[in-house]
Amino acid sequence: MNQMGDVPEDLYQKMFDQQNGKCYYCKMSLKRDYHTEHKTPLCRGGLHDKDNLCLSCPECNLRKNRRTEEEFFALINGENNGEKRTVAVYGQTTFPHSKM
Ligand SMILES: [Zn+2]
DSSP states (O other): OOOOOOOOOOOOOHHHHHHTTTTTOOOBBOOOOEEEEEESSSSTOOSSGGGGGGEHHHHHHHTTTTTHHHHHHHHHHHHHHTTOOOOOOOOOOOOOOOOO
């Protein structure tokens, strides 16, 4: 049941074990509906080859879309770092001096 080529069927089971049953990208536990993912998408010159394959959760696969592995990790990391929420400080007793 493989549309694209000569990757042995048990490769997916091996990858699943290698990744400890977790999504390659977000490390979420994969349930039964994992996607097989091309680290470098075929449309970006990636190969359908075991070195270029990984298992991901559907969410990551869909979000990653045509990004490469590097680009997607950069996106994920960027999001984590970007979580500097500007904390509004309420209840501050010092106000800027305003000259009437
Ligand atoms: Zn994921």
